[in-house]
Amino acid sequence: MAGVTLKDIKKVYPFTSEDKKAKKRKKKKGEIEASEKKVNLQITEEGVVAVQQFSLDIADKEFIVLVGPSGCGKSTTLRMIAGLEEITSGELYIDGKLVNDVAPKDRDIAMVFQSYALYPHMTVYNNMAFSLKMKHVPKAEIDKKVREAAEILDITEYLHRKPKALSGGQRQRVAIGRAIVRNPKVFLMDEPLSNLDAKLRNQMRAEIIKLREKINTTFIYVTHDQTEAMTLGDRIVIMRDGFIQQIGTPQEVFNHPANLFVAGFIGTPQMNFFRDAELKKNGDTYSVEILGKEFVLPEDKQEKLRANGVEPGKVIAGVRPVHLSIADDGIAAKVDVSEMMGSELHLHMDVNGSDVVAVVPTADLGDSMISSHQDIGFTMKPNLIHLFDPETEKSLL
Amino acid sequence: MKKALKAPDTGALGNRGKKGLRYHIQKYGAYYVMLIPLFIFLIIFCYLPMGGTVMAFQDFRPVRGFFKSDWVGLENYADVFSDKMFWSRLKNTVIISVLKILFTAPAPIILALLLNEVRNRKFKRTVQTVVYMPRFISWVVVVSIIQSLLDVQGGPINTLLMNLGIIDEPILFMGSKKLFRTLLVATEVWKTVGWSSIIYLSALTNINPTYYEAAELDGAGRFQKMWYITLPLIKPTFMILLILSMGSILSAGFDQIYAMSNSAVLEVGDIIDTYVYRRGLAEMNFSYAAAVGLFKSVVSVVLVCGANWLARRTENESLF
Incomplete structure (x- = not known):
């Protein structure tokens, strides 16, 4: 078991000579590099910057989740920790030792790949035993460890099978089992559930939580699924364009998003943003006007705004759909679509041309359902309103 | 299964x-x-x-x-099977074919593995082009080059060996019964290795790179990755080519042997095809040639099916 420290890590993929030639050709032709625009990576003179200014202290036995959209650099960071990618600059410590130049096999880590990476020609047993075989562990001990891991993961009956003869969920267990037998200091997981269907993903998520309790080691988990991040992580690292956006517990990032991106990325359905909101100051009291309705902010938010010296003016207000409630005397809206989800109702509303989503518990509605095209009113609690600077997009609270 | x-x-x-x-x-x-x-x-x-x-x-x-x-x-078959020359040529054919398979089967794998490790793309492409080239040269031209290289009078190989003091007098390579089969196999490998390695190179590029990454984390070194990951994963390709090569076991390479052989090495170098060519076309014995041809085809089909069956039984891999 060990902690992991990343200090100002940077990863740049230098241009190859062919990249340079292609770039020249495109420049000559005046073509726009669509691929560069699609991927949220920074193109600099030295190459494509995948990760930068990445500093993080991961405590021993902590479960940390790196989350972000495709191309944000989360997998690259994980691969740098694994030693599969070279670190351009910065320092990486595992268990207090600088490991920048240490070979992957000597880092005492294990990794579960997105594609499982099970050796197709080997049986489950041999897949799990391979790392121990490479370490010249005695056969009897290999057998004991493999069977123990198989027991934990409930895959003993599949030990003689080849990966091809297993279902997605079973393969995933084998991939985890292969990592467990090594008893690593750090457990790395690169989107391990993304190839599974929704039902199996939920099951496996619960399995990983149980597994974590059983093997109690440091986990670094990469996902683009914020539900996975919220349910699994002790702390979440939200990334975008190679930069860390926020590090915090699931509750912290949900309740106090550091910026507009985090606010929008965490939470389903996505937070509603009111871009024409106006922050007002009456004496010492801040209030915010959203869609023509004024909400006086609670004292804790007032204090933060005062402490930050926020001037009145245009702001972006954000409210999560679950924090909106139906109120006849509230802001008038027309329901475009009403989605019945069982325990809750998702209302997609049109408010003066803006789309607003509200999640209403069906228990609160009783027998009176809200249907599409119905006119309703909604309101929000001022203590659940988030405010962001329209220029920097950072949280004002 | x-x-x-x-x-x-x-x-x-x-x-x-x-x-x-x-x-x-x-x-x-x-x-x-x-x-x-x-x-x-x-x-x-x-x-x-x-x-x-x-x-x-x-x-x-x-x-x-x-x-x-x-x-x-079946009179022609009675002729064929009672012909002592036929049996000695059949023996030569099988020996030369087996030797060729033994050396030409692993050589492209080794070349492909070596090329696969080369990181400099320019160097890799240059090597690939150079080793593919011989494939496009006719056997007649290849044999002319070999003859010039191995010439007894001033051939560079004999001159080199003599200058190094390895031999006292020039060796008649092309007329040596001991060396003829070695020359056949060596020139065959030289001519075909580059081309055959293309198939293995493409098989290698189809291997999911995460297997190597997983193996690296599992502690496998370069050689171990090759042994435990690469070779087992290109085995199906190897098996297909091996099964197919069984079909040509009775055709040890007419062009090459016809161009290279001479009366001095006929005893070890004459194969069914060259023998049938002489009997069938030169002596106008078409029925005899057709009987041998049909015999060859039947044996080839049996060998391919047999190899396929064996591969399926032992390695769980087969072509059909």
């Missing part, structure tokens, strides 16, 4: 499902048109000549043709 090595599902005719032949011809019409020249080639050069196998059961006279030549039943 049977596991046939099948081509990926391309949605072509074999997998047309319920939509019908017409739909598939409309959809993939261009591909079928592209196949036409190949079919014509196969019909003209492979299927039509099959009719000529009737000669194996006739006392064929060119002036009488197929229809008027006398039927002799």
Whole structure:
């Protein structure tokens, strides 16, 4: 078991000579590099910057989740920790030792790949035993460890099978089992559930939580699924364009998003943003006007705004759909679509041309359902309103 | 469990499902048109000549043709099997073929593995081009080069060996019974290794790189990755090529041997094809040649099927 420290890590993929030639050709032709625009990576003179200014202290036995959209650099960071990618600059410590130049096999880590990476020609047993075989562990001990891991993961009956003869969920267990037998200091997981269907993903998520309790080691988990991040992580690292956006517990990032991106990325359905909101100051009291309705902010938010010296003016207000409630005397809206989800109702509303989503518990509605095209009113609690600077997009609270 | 090595599902005719032949011809019409020249080639050069196998059961006279030549039943086969020369040539053929398979089968794998490790793309491409080249050179040209290199009078190899003091007098390589088969195999490897390695290089590029990454984390070194990951994963390709090579075990390479052999090495170098060429065409004994040809084909089919069956039984891999 060990902690992991990343200090100002940077990863740049230098241009190859062919990249340079292609770039020249495109420049000559005046073509726009669509691929560069699609991927949220920074193109600099030295190459494509995948990760930068990445500093993080991961405590021993902590479960940390790196989350972000495709191309944000989360997998690259994980691969740098694994030693599969070279670190351009910065320092990486595992268990207090600088490991920048240490070979992957000597880092005492294990990794579960997105594609499982099970050796197709080997049986489950041999897949799990391979790392121990490479370490010249005695056969009897290999057998004991493999069977123990198989027991934990409930895959003993599949030990003689080849990966091809297993279902997605079973393969995933084998991939985890292969990592467990090594008893690593750090457990790395690169989107391990993304190839599974929704039902199996939920099951496996619960399995990983149980597994974590059983093997109690440091986990670094990469996902683009914020539900996975919220349910699994002790702390979440939200990334975008190679930069860390926020590090915090699931509750912290949900309740106090550091910026507009985090606010929008965490939470389903996505937070509603009111871009024409106006922050007002009456004496010492801040209030915010959203869609023509004024909400006086609670004292804790007032204090933060005062402490930050926020001037009145245009702001972006954000409210999560679950924090909106139906109120006849509230802001008038027309329901475009009403989605019945069982325990809750998702209302997609049109408010003066803006789309607003509200999640209403069906228990609160009783027998009176809200249907599409119905006119309703909604309101929000001022203590659940988030405010962001329209220029920097950072949280004002 | 049977596991046939099948081509990926391309949605072509074999997998047309319920939509019908017409739909598939409309959809993939261009591909079928592209196949036409190949079919014509196969019909003209492979299927039509099959009719000529009737000669194996006739006392064929060119002036009488197929229809008027006398039927002799299995008389030609009795001739073939009672011919001592045939058996000695069959033995030569099998020995040369087995030697060739033994050396030409692993050589492209080794070359492909070496090329796969080269990181400098320019160097890799240059090497690939250089080693592919011999494939396009005719055996006649290759043999001329070999003869010049191994010439007794001032050939560079003999000169070098003599200057190094390894030999006292020049060796007649091309006329040596001891060295002839070695020369055959060596030139065959030199000529085919580059081309054959293309298939293995493509098999290597199909290996999912995460297997290597997983192996690296598992503690495997370069050699271990090659041994435990690469070789087992290209085994199906190797098996296909090996099974197919069984089909040509009785054709040890007519062009090469005809160009390289001479009367001094006939005893060890004469194969069925060159023997049949002399008996059949030079001596105008077409029926004898046809009988041997049919015998070769039947044995080849049996060998391919046998190899396929064996591979399926032992390695769980097969071509069909």
